[in-house]
Amino acid sequence: MAHHQETTVKVIPPDTxxxxxxxxxxxxxLVITVFEFIVAFTIPHEYKDLRVWIFIGMTIVKAAYIVGEFMxxxxxxxxxxWSILIPTIFIVWMLVAFIYEGSAISEARF
Amino acid sequence: MANTSTTTISWDGGSSPMNASYGKLMMWFFLLSDAFTFSALLITYGLVRSAHPAFDGLINEFTFSQTYWPVPEKVFEAVPFLHGWELPLVFVGIMTFILIMSSVTMVLAVEAGHRMDRAAVEKWMLWTIVGGLTFLGCQAWEWSHFIHGTDAGGLLKDGTKFFGANLSLNQYGPPDFAAFFFFITGFHGFHVFSGVLLNFLVYYNTVTGVYERRGHYEMVEKVGLYWHFVDLVWVFVFTFFYLV
Known part of the structure; x- marks a missing residue:
C-alpha cells in the first residue's frame, strides 16, 4: 500500500x-472446540456429570490459552x-454459594 | 511508553509498576471487573436453572414444555438458508469459529504493531473488524429466529399456542430461559459491538498515521486485550449456555 511517510519508520521483519x-x-x-462437539453428540445425555465435567475442563484449558497466549x-x-488471577477467587466462591443455594431451592420446591 | 521500571525504582514517578503502562494496567483491571459481571450473569443462570426441574426423558423424545428447563441443543438447531433442518448447535459452532479467527487476526495486528509495520496492522485490523461484524450478523439472525420461533411453536402454561419468545412468554420452556438468553448473549453482543467500534477507531488512527507519529502501537495492544476478552467470555457462554 502506498502511504506518504512523514518519518522514515524502520519496519522490523516478522518473527516467523x-x-x-x-x-x-x-x-x-479450534481442535478443543471440535472435541467438545464430538463429546456433545457421542456421549449420551444419561452421563450428564461426565459430560459437564469434560465441558468445564475443556473450557478452562481454552480460557488458559486465550488469557496466557493471546492476552x-x-x-x-x-x-x-497474580493481581489478575487471585481476585477470580471471588467468582469461585460465588459459584459454590449459588449452586448450593440453587439445589436448596430445588429441594424446597420439588 | 516507559517500560523500564526494573532499574529505576524511585518515588519520583516515571517508573511503571508491574512493567506495564498505565493504560494497559487499567485495561486489565477493567476486564477483571467485567469478568465479575459476566460471571454473575452466568452463575445466576446456573442458580435459576438448578432451581427448575430438568428434562429427564430420552433425548430423542424431547418436546418443549413449560414444566422443565429445555435442553439447549434442542432449542438452538436452526441454521440460515437451511429452513426445517435439525442441525443442533451447528450455527453456534460457526459463530465460535468466527470469533476465534478474529482473535487470531487481532493478535497478529498487535504483533505487527510491535514491529512498526503499518501496512500489516491495517490488514489485520481490517480482518478483525470483518470478523466482528460477521459475528454480530450471525447473532442478529439467531435473535430473530429465537424471537419469531419455530414452525410448530409451543404450548404455554394456560394451553395456548405461542411462537417464539419475549421477556415474559416463551415457547421453549420457562420464561426465565428466554430472559437469560436475551441478557447473557445480549450483554456479550453489546461488548462485541463496542469492540468493533474500538477496533475501527484503532484502524482509522493507523491509516492516518497517528500511531506511527506517536512512535508506538500500544493502542492496538490495549484494544486487543479487550477484543480477546470478548472471545474469552464467548468461550464460557458457549459452554454454560449452549453445551451444558
Missing part, C-alpha cells in the same frame, strides 16, 4: 517462529499475573 506459535494456539482452540499474560511480570 512467534507468528507460527500464534497460529498454533488458534489451532489448539500475553503468561509473559507479563508475576506480580501482574
Amino acid at each position: 517462529a512467534k507468528i507460527k506459535k500464534l497460529w498454533m494456539t488458534a489451532l489448539i482452540l 500475553h499474560l503468561r509473559y507479563e511480570t508475576k506480580f501482574l499475573l
Whole structure:
C-alpha cells in the first residue's frame, strides 16, 4: 500500500517462529472446540456429570490459552499475573454459594 | 511508553509498576471487573436453572414444555438458508469459529504493531473488524429466529399456542430461559459491538498515521486485550449456555 511517510519508520521483519506459535494456539482452540462437539453428540445425555465435567475442563484449558497466549499474560511480570488471577477467587466462591443455594431451592420446591 | 521500571525504582514517578503502562494496567483491571459481571450473569443462570426441574426423558423424545428447563441443543438447531433442518448447535459452532479467527487476526495486528509495520496492522485490523461484524450478523439472525420461533411453536402454561419468545412468554420452556438468553448473549453482543467500534477507531488512527507519529502501537495492544476478552467470555457462554 502506498502511504506518504512523514518519518522514515524502520519496519522490523516478522518473527516467523512467534507468528507460527500464534497460529498454533488458534489451532489448539479450534481442535478443543471440535472435541467438545464430538463429546456433545457421542456421549449420551444419561452421563450428564461426565459430560459437564469434560465441558468445564475443556473450557478452562481454552480460557488458559486465550488469557496466557493471546492476552500475553503468561509473559507479563508475576506480580501482574497474580493481581489478575487471585481476585477470580471471588467468582469461585460465588459459584459454590449459588449452586448450593440453587439445589436448596430445588429441594424446597420439588 | 516507559517500560523500564526494573532499574529505576524511585518515588519520583516515571517508573511503571508491574512493567506495564498505565493504560494497559487499567485495561486489565477493567476486564477483571467485567469478568465479575459476566460471571454473575452466568452463575445466576446456573442458580435459576438448578432451581427448575430438568428434562429427564430420552433425548430423542424431547418436546418443549413449560414444566422443565429445555435442553439447549434442542432449542438452538436452526441454521440460515437451511429452513426445517435439525442441525443442533451447528450455527453456534460457526459463530465460535468466527470469533476465534478474529482473535487470531487481532493478535497478529498487535504483533505487527510491535514491529512498526503499518501496512500489516491495517490488514489485520481490517480482518478483525470483518470478523466482528460477521459475528454480530450471525447473532442478529439467531435473535430473530429465537424471537419469531419455530414452525410448530409451543404450548404455554394456560394451553395456548405461542411462537417464539419475549421477556415474559416463551415457547421453549420457562420464561426465565428466554430472559437469560436475551441478557447473557445480549450483554456479550453489546461488548462485541463496542469492540468493533474500538477496533475501527484503532484502524482509522493507523491509516492516518497517528500511531506511527506517536512512535508506538500500544493502542492496538490495549484494544486487543479487550477484543480477546470478548472471545474469552464467548468461550464460557458457549459452554454454560449452549453445551451444558
